[in-house]
Structure formats: structure tokens, C-alpha cells
Amino acid sequence: MFDLVVVGGGPGGYIAAVRAAQLGMKVACIDAWKNAKGKPSLGGTCLNVGCIPSKALLESSENYERAVHKFADHGIKVGAVTIDMATMQKRKDKIVDQLTGGVAYLFKKNKITSIHGLGRFVGREGEAIVLEAVDGESVTRVEGRQVIIATGSVPRAIPAAPVDQINILDNAGALALAEVPKRLGVIGSGVIGLEMGSVWGRLGAEVTLLEAMDGFLLAADEQVAKEAHKIFTKEQGMRLELGAKVTGVKQGKKGLTVSYEQGGKTSTLEVDKLIVAVGRVPFTDGLQLDRIGLAVDSRGYVPVDDHCRTTVPGVWALGDVVRGPMLAHKAEEEGVAVAEQIAGQKTHIDFNTIPWVIYTAPEIAWVGQNEQQLKAAGVDYRAGSFPFAANGRAKGLGETAGFVKMLADRKTDRILGVHIIGPFASELISEAVVAMEFGASSEDIARIVHAHPSLGEVFHEAALAVDGRALNM
Ligand code: FAD
Ligand code: NAD
Numbered sequence: 001m002f003d004l005v006v007v008g009g010g011p012g013g014y015i016a017a018v019r020a021a022q023l024g025m026k027v028a029c030i031d032a033w034k035n036a037k038g039k040p041s042l043g044g045t046c047l048n049v050g051c052i053p054s055k056a057l058l059e060s061s062e063n064y065e066r067a068v069h070k071f072a073d074h075g076i077k078v079g080a081v082t083i084d085m086a087t088m089q090k091r092k093d094k095i096v097d098q099l100t101g102g103v104a105y106l107f108k109k110n111k112i113t114s115i116h117g118l119g120r121f122v123g124r125e126g127e128a129i130v131l132e133a134v135d136g137e138s139v140t141r142v143e144g145r146q147v148i149i150a151t152g153s154v155p156r157a158i159p160a161a162p163v164d165q166i167n168i169l170d171n172a173g174a175l176a177l178a179e180v181p182k183r184l185g186v187i188g189s190g191v192i193g194l195e196m197g198s199v200w201g202r203l204g205a206e207v208t209l210l211e212a213m214d215g216f217l218l219a220a221d222e223q224v225a226k227e228a229h230k231i232f233t234k235e236q237g238m239r240l241e242l243g244a245k246v247t248g249v250k251q252g253k254k255g256l257t258v259s260y261e262q263g264g265k266t267s268t269l270e271v272d273k274l275i276v277a278v279g280r281v282p283f284t285d286g287l288q289l290d291r292i293g294l295a296v297d298s299r300g301y302v303p304v305d306d307h308c309r310t311t312v313p314g315v316w317a318l319g320d321v322v323r324g325p326m327l328a329h330k331a332e333e334e335g336v337a338v339a340e341q342i343a344g345q346k347t348h349i350d351f352n353t354i355p356w357v358i359y360t361a362p363e364i365a366w367v368g369q370n371e372q373q374l375k376a377a378g379v380d381y382r383a384g385s386f387p388f389a390a391n392g393r394a395k396g397l398g399e400t401a402g403f404v405k406m407l408a409d410r411k412t413d414r415i416l417g418v419h420i421i422g423p424f425a426s427e428l429i430s431e432a433v434v435a436m437e438f439g440a441s442s443e444d445i446a447r448i449v450h451a452h453p454s455l456g457e458v459f460h461e462a463a464l465a466v467d468g469r470a471l472n473m
């Protein structure tokens with residue numbers, strides 16, 4: 001019998017398995033993922049069709065865009081720049097193979113038994129929770145003292161636009177296109193819509209985002225969302241239709257006709273490919289949760305407490321399949337926390353300091369509360385902003401759009417939130433997370449030396465600006 005059986009080998013599950021093995025447990029991980037070649041591939045959504053391949057294509061497309069539009073500014077002439085889509089996709093696939101192979105290596109190194117197949121609960125026998133891993137005809141019985149459900153999520157489907165992965169695509173299809181579509185439609189202007197829209201838009205597609213809500217990037221700070229809207233639409237040429245409810249898609253000889261209702265009017269959009277990116281839903285199909293007395297909630301999540309405990313002793317759940325943000329680093333932190341709790345340690349995850357990043361150009365990142373949330377909660381705060389345009393490093397990079405905004409409690413000066421739109425926001429946000437984890441004040445940051453010239457100085461100046469004493473503006 002295993003001390004721990006993890007169902008799901010994505011960032012939540014595989015990290016839990018590794019940490020449990022480090023803590024001396026005998027661990028098995030059952031994972032069902034097969035890649036496009038039909039081979040088992042660990043790492044879940046994140047490594048196979050999510051975070052990693054999307055960032056690889058974002059980088060490639062940004063390099064193309066730099067070569068076409070930005071090198072000339074530096075006095076670099078490159079002649080005709082062309083796209084070799086096959087090589088770009090091969091590079092992405094290689095990165096995915098290396099990293100998914102890396103998880104298999106980690107399992108070997110930590111003596112974790114890796115079982116390919118769809119895991120399902122059979123029931124409890126004495127102190128053992130019994131599962132089966134089903135791979136075609138083969139059924140493997142697996143027993144564990146403890147079980148972690150880390151089965152992740154899948155794209156939310158909408159009846160108006162059924163995904164066929166040929167013309168109507170979800171994230172997997174959107175990452176695998178063999179050529180750049182001339183006209184690309186995206187349903188949903190959330191994180192995937194913006195990242196995928198950026199990739200194909202930079203490579204030459206005319207991108208139209210159809211968003212059901214009347215507002216743009218509602219989870220972000222309003223000032224950041226406004227700046228992003230301006231840059232993506234006016235400067236980068238993405239078309240964004242807000243309040244657009246897609247009612248159907250017709251496939252014709254010359255492409256797809258997407259019908260949508262907007263402000264009481266019916267409109268149509270002609271595209272060659274359509275990406276559906278309207279959120280993700282937790283995945284528990286085939287798990288047979290009822291065999292151990294568990295049921296999902298009304299939205300399909302496995303219910304857990306603050307410590308990822310289900311109502312069934314010995315059964316835990318984490319990552320995208322439970323409440324909270326659907327982010328890889330959130331799943332990983334929960335994975336570590338659950339493994340450590342099983343080993344008898346005490347852990348705590350502060351959801352308020354989980355960073356969010358959107359890998360557009362410029363990048364968007366935030367942690368903590370935004371201005372509209374603070375206003376709604378009646379918190380008295382001070383805000384300090386500083387633009388990248390006034391920073392020497394940003395000028396040298398030629399990436400001067402955006403700003404850093406810091407929000408701090410007016411009385412205690414404790415940092416309550418940091419909101420960034422600008423170059424390397426994904427890296428800069430880490431300093432804000434550290435500051436908030438350590439309960440720093442804006443004054444603490446204002447008095448810390450930041451290297452010159454660096455983008456970190458923008459964060460420093462934003463902290464100074466909270467007290468109205470930014471130095472370079
Ligand atoms: P998953 O990664 O979904 O893994 C679950 C695994 O369990 C899968 O391998 C699945 O096959 C397996 N499984 C399911 N059911 C069973 C079963 N019954 N038996 C055995 N195995 C099973 N997050 C970020 O933080 N940063 C990003 O930049 C980012 N980019 C993204 C880009 C895209 C296009 C997408 C789609 C997502 C992105 N995410 C990003 C979100 C991130 O991928 C998820 O939050 C993360 O993968 C969740 O991890 P998980 O372990 O909970 O689940
Ligand atoms: P999302 O929740 O970010 O955005 C979905 C968007 O679709 C929203 O703006 C929503 O209002 C809109 N929408 C919903 N139904 C619609 C409809 N019928 N018609 C038109 N618009 C509709 O979801 P996503 O972009 O699909 O991404 C899924 C999850 O994956 C995210 O929650 C995120 O946590 C994760 N993810 C993270 C990253 C990252 O961290 N950089 C990148 C990609 C995905």
C-alpha cells in the first residue's frame with residue numbers, strides 16, 4: 001500500500017507527489033494525459049497545453065514583432081522578415097517535451113511510482129482507500145492511506161460555438177495552429193483570449209475579441225484595465241467587442257460566420273479560425289467520487305476547507321479542481337501544503353498574496369487588492385504611481401508603456417496591493433509579493449536600494465510616490 005496516491009500529474013499533483021516523497025512517503029501518481037502523439041505526458045494542462053507552450057509562442061511572436069517593427073529604431077536593418085511556423089511550433093513542442101520529460105525524471109529521482117491511466121475510486125477497505133487506474137483494457141489496482149485529488153480543469157464549452165479543433169478551437173487547438181489565420185475571432189477577452197490573441201495578432205492575424213461582459217479585464221485594477229484597453233485596441237489593433245453574446249457559428253466555404261447580439265442588435269463576424277476562451281471548469285469525470293461518499297458542488301468543484309481537506313478523512317483535493325484562482329503557482333503551493341500536512345506539519349497559504357500575471361506586451365501583473373476593491377470596502381488608502389516612460393532602463397529597452405501603482409493603508413502605510421502594466425511585470429511583481437508577505441510598508445520599499453538603471457526603480461519610485469515624493473517625476 002502507498003502512503004499517498006495522487007490522482008493527476010499537473011502542477012498541483014506532481015509537486016504534491018515530489019514534496020511527499022521528500023518527506024519520506026511512498027508515493028504513487030496516476031495521470032491520464034496523452035500528448036498529440038498519443039504518448040503519456042506528465043505536467044497536466046500547464047506543461048502540455050497551458051502556461052508553458054503559450055509562453056513559448058508568446059516569446060516567438062514577440063521576437064517576430066520586434067524584428068518587423070522595433071529593430072529599425074535601434075538602427076538594425078533585417079530585410080524581409082518571414083515566419084517559419086513549423087519551426088516555431090517545433091521549438092514550442094521541444095520545450096514542452098523537455099519539461100514534461102523533466103517531471104518523469106523527477107518522479108524517478110524521488111522514487112515515485114508513475115501510473116498512466118484514468119484514476120477512479122473503488123471504495124475504502126480498512127485503512128486503505130482503493131482506486132483503479134484504467135488505461136484502455138488494462139486496469140491497475142492502487143491502494144493508498146491518503147489520496148490527493150488533483151484532476152485539474154478543462155475548457156468551458158458553449159453550445160453556440162462547439163469546438164472541433166479544426167476551425168473552432170480551445171486552448172489546445174489555438175496553440176497548435178500550423179499557419180497564421182488571416183482573420184481570427186476569439187470568444188472571451190480574459191487571460192487566454194488576450195494571450196492567444198496577442199500571439200496570432202503579432203504574427204499577422206486580424207484579431208477580434210467578442211466579450212460577453214460590458215467591461216474589460218474586470219478582475220484587474222480599473223486604471224490598469226483602461227491602459228491595457230488603450231494599448232491593445234488603439235496601438236496593437238485588436239478589435240474588442242464588449243457586451244457581445246455569441247448566438248451561433250456557421251461554417252461556410254470562405255470561413256466561419258459568427259453571429260452575436262450586442263446592445264439589442266444582431267451582428268456577424270467573418271473569421272477563418274475561432275478560439276473559444278470563456279473560462280475553465282473543474283474536471284472530475286470518471287473519478288467515481290460517490291464510491292467514497294464525496295460529491296462535487298453546484299459548480300463542479302470538489303468542496304474543501306482552507307487546508308484542502310475534503311469531508312472524507314484521508315482524501316484531499318487541490319489545484320484547479322477546488323475553489324480559488326485557476327493558476328499553476330496556486331496549485332503548486334497547495335500541493336506542497338497538503339504533502340506537508342499529511343507529514344504532520346502546519347502550513348498556511350495566503351490567498352491575498354497570490355500574484356496574477358497576463359503575459360501580453362506589455363505584461364500585466366498584480367497582487368493584493370485593487371483601488372475599486374479598497375473603495376468598496378471603505379478602506380482609507382494612499383496610491384502612488386510611476387510610469388515606465390520616466391525610467392532609463394525602460395527607455396533603453398524601448399518598452400516605456402505602462403506604470404507601477406502601489407496602494408498602501410493611509411494610517412499604517414502597510415502595502416495593500418501592487419498593480420503593474422509594463423515590461424517584465426511578471427518578474428517585478430515578485431518584489432511586491434515578498435513585500436506584502438513580510439507586511440512591508442511603502443516607506444520600507446522607499447528606503448530600500450534598487451539597482452540603477454533597472455525596472456525595479458519604477459517599483460521603488462511608486463513606493464516614494466505613495467508619500468508624494470517620487471524623485472524622477
Ligand atoms: P492540471 O494541470 O489540469 O492537471 C490535471 C491532470 O490530471 C491532467 O494531467 C489530467 O489529465 C489529469 N487527470 C484528470 N482526471 C484524471 C483522472 N481521473 N485520473 C488520472 N489523471 C487525471 N497558470 C499560471 O499560473 N500561469 C500561466 O501562465 C498560465 N497559462 C495558462 C495558459 C493556458 C492556455 C491555460 C489553459 C491555462 C494556463 N494556466 C496558467 C492555468 C494552469 O494551467 C492551471 O491553473 C494548472 O495547470 C492547474 O494545475 P492542476 O494540477 O490543478 O491541474
Ligand atoms: P477567463 O476567466 O480569464 O476569461 C474568460 C472571459 O470570457 C471573461 O472575460 C468572460 O467574461 C468571458 N466570457 C464568458 N462567457 C462568455 C461568452 N459566452 N461569450 C463571450 N465571452 C464570455 O478564462 P480563460 O481566459 O478561458 O482562462 C481560463 C483560466 O486559465 C483563467 O481563469 C486563468 O486562471 C487561467 N489562465 C491563466 C493564465 C496566466 O496566468 N497568465 C493564462 C491563461 C489561462
